Amino acid sequence: MASKLPSSILGNIANNLITRDKLQASIVCKSWRTPFQDSLWKEITLTSNSQIAEICDRSNPRHKIYQKNGHLVRRLYSGWYISIKDVQLYILQRSFQNLTHLHIQGDTLTRNDFGREADWGLWKGLEEFEISAPRLGSNNDIEYLFSILSFFPGLKKFTMTESYCHNSEGYSWRHMEIIHELLPKLEELHIDIPLTEISAEDIKLFKTIVLPTRITKLTVAAQNIRFEWIYYFSIKYRNIHTLTWNNSIEKESATYETRSEARALVSEVKTIFPNLKHAYFEGNGSRADSEHLSIRQTLAHAGVFFKSLYYNVRWDFDKPELVEKFFIDCLYYFTSTIENFTLISTNSFRDVCKVPMTIIRCPVLTNLNLILPESFVAFDHLLDQCTSLKNLKLSLREIFISPGASLTPPEHGLKSLFFIEARTTPRLFTYISLRCRRLTSMRLDGLKVIGRIDKDTGTLRLDMSHTKLEFLLLSCIRFYSLPSPPPSSLSHLSQSQSQSQSPPSLSSPAAAVAAAASLSSLSLLSLLALSPLSPQNSKDDETNSEEDAVMINLLAIEQTGHIHSIDFDSKMCIPTSQSAISLLQDNFQVWFHYYLGNTPTGLSGMMQRLDPKQSKYAQTYFRSFQHKNDSGLEPSHITRGDYEWGPKNMWKNDLNRGCAKWYFDSVDRYRVKGFEENIEHDSYTLSTMDTVDY
Incomplete structure (x- = not known):
């Protein structure tokens, strides 16, 4: 068939x-x-000068292969640090005449050899064109660039970059007008070029000679841009729905217009960016923040309200007051309309009082991404403040549940979550299972789960027995067992738990959180800064410190419902047959073992699935498990890696370390992987069932 x-x-x-x-x-x-x-042959990437020679040199054995199949090529990319000579460019044009996408990066075409005799008309079918143009030293350079663009009247996406140079004349608004005249069908424009100043006399001409284009996506990464250009963009690109603004220049000598001047210019436009819904801001340092703030305020005063906001910013560590102001103003104007919000930064936020962000004022926020590797989050308060949240992605230092969290929290409508490179405790997953009953997808990558094993069963229990997932990904998860607390600590813990029902003192961290939770102004980034309430500083009996912990190398996934299909990167057979599922007992366990294995880059952590006989042995062991004070010890002759993995065939030596058991109601499909296995493209369909005797 x-x-x-x-x-x-x-x-x-x-x-x-x-x-x-x-x-x-x-x-x-x-x-x-x-x-x-x-x-x-749909796509070719030129990565070296020798590859270009293969295509262009008739004496090369591979030349005929390229000539034979060149008509199939639709996308051509040139990498960085290669040089294409004029004659070679002409041969490429003759060889690949059916191109629709052309990307020329870096200094591939130099100023001294800018394709003066090449036939650009052979690529007249281009729809997407990216070029690193030569630095403008004379009118001849830009005129030749215009002559190239004249061959592409059907171009839909154009990206132009230029290496910044103090001697470069830059591009004026009149140059931009010529570009749009040559490219009437352009829908997407990316410019990373120096722009000249716009005079007051030119501004007066805009209303009469500047006509709107059909462009819907605009990316600006210009140096030292002035707000006169914002005025020009507001007239020229009034149909855009997506704006990307990237400023990574950190020179203090740049001149900025005041916000009032900017608003005065833009206010002359009757309807500014009426279709603009999505904004992306990227940049370094306080200068970029100041520019972004001015743009946001200017647009907001002009009646532009975003549905999506994306920030990728890196602040000056010696100017904390600018960081504070950024958070205050970040979402202030868009709280009633924002549906998607992403914040990426490597900065650390530790002072609760200095990083307010009023997420509580975003009633329609449904997608939230926080990539803040040095920050903390109280997960329960995050859900309290983001009541409409459906999809959540967190890459943080720690994710925890605050000590004062309710044991019967209100149900939340979260459907998908993705945790990356964070530390947490089993308590988090119990809370998620209790509160997020509609959760259907959970992806965990690089997570560290730290807690105490049960002294009677030898297990670190992760209870999500209320959760019915459609998809689960466990990638590079590490489990750690903490030593038993001294009796005095247990007595103190019991006493604190018995007092948890009485009103807490405001002098305690738990009371501070409880009081803050009752205030409508509690902010999301205040939660990110709650390091005093992270598990290592709370009165919880679990901490997030791995210093005294023992790594657990055995994982069992137990499902009280049904399994439909499972993917496993080591190509082991796991039940997927629908007919076999009905024969499963109420409880089903799959056992995995982390071990030290050989990889192309050397020894590293890998994972195996235990076969039925091995699984039965492990189950029997933990049924009769008796806690010992030396349960974290093992024979000294075992060679382990930096992360305490042992040899693959000596998995039994990891039994005395305990195991992690993860309980679910049901999972339709899941994948489990180790530390050196590639899951980007592999997806195995497995149909053979392994039976396990209980």
Whole structure:
């Protein structure tokens, strides 16, 4: 049946496959060979001068191969640090005449050899063009650039960058007008070029000679840009729905217009960016923050309210007052409309009082991404403040549940969560299971789960028995067992728990959080800064310190409901057959073991699934487990890696360290992987069932 599929359908399938899969598909049968082999030529990336020689040198054995298949190439990319000579450029144009996408990066085309004799008309079918233009030293340079663009009247996306140079004349608004005249069908524009100043006389001309374009996406990464350009953009690109503003320049000598001057200019436009809904801001230092703030305020005063905001910023560590002001103003104007918010920064926020952000004022926020590797978050308060949240991604230092969290929290509608490179405790997952009953997808990558094993069972219990997932990903998860607390600590813990029902003192951290939770102005980034309430500083019996912990190398996933299908990177057989599922007992366990294995880069952590006999042995061991004070010790002759992994065939030596048991109601599909396994493209369909006796 597969051999009877039309070649057009096979071609569409091939376009969505990676190179390895295309190669495999091309040898399935004769009818598959041509469409899948042809798809291998859709895109070519030039990475070296020797590769260019292969294409352009007729004496090279591979030259004929490129000539034969060149008509299949649709996308051509040139990498950095290569040089294309004029004659080579002409041969490339003749060899790949059906291009639709062309990306020329870096100084591939130099000022001294800028394709003066190349035939750009051979690429007249281009729809997307990226070029690093030569530095403008004379009118001849820009005139030649315009002559190139004149061959691409059907271009839809244009990206132009130029190396910044003090001697460069820069591009004026009149140059931009010529570009748009040459490219009437342009829909997306990216410019990373020096822009000249706009005079007061020129501003008066804008209303009469500047006409709007059909562009819907605009990216500006210009140096020392003035707000006269914002005025120009507001007239020229009034149809955009997505704006990206990138400023990574940190020179203090730049001149900025005051906000009032900027607003006065923009206010002359009757309707500024009426379709603008998505904004992306990137930059370094206080200067970029000041510029972004002015732009946001100017747009807000002009009646522009975003649905999506994306920030990737890095602040000056010696200017904390600017960081504080950034948070205060970040969402102030858009709280009633913002639906998607992303914040990425490597800065650390530790002072509760200095980083307010009023997430509580965003009633329609549904997608939240916080990439703040040095920060903390109280997960329960985050859900309290983001009541409409559906999708959550957190990459933080710690994710924890505050000591004063309710044991019967109100249900939350969160559907998908993704935790990356954070430390936490089993308590977090119990809370998620209790509160987020609609959760269907959970992805955990690089997480460290730290707690105390049960002295009677030898297990670190992660209870999500209320959770029914459609998909679960456990990638590079580490489990740690803490030593038992001294009796005095247990007595103090018991006393603090018995007093938890009475009104807490405001002098305690728990009371501070409880009081703050009752205030409508409690902010999300205040929660991120709650390091005093992170587990290592709270009165919880679990901490997030690995210094005294022992790594647990055994993981058991137990499902009280049903398993439908499982992917496992080591190609082990796990039940997927729907007919076999009905034969499963109420409880089903799958056991995994982390071990020290050989990888292309040396010894590192890998993972194996225990077979039925090994799984039965592990279950029997933990049924009769008796806690010992030396349970974290093992024979001294075992060679372990930096992360306490042992050899693959000596997995039994890890039993005395305990195991992590993860309980779910049901999971339709999940994947578990170790530390050196690639899951970007592999997805195994498994159908053989392993039976386990209980």
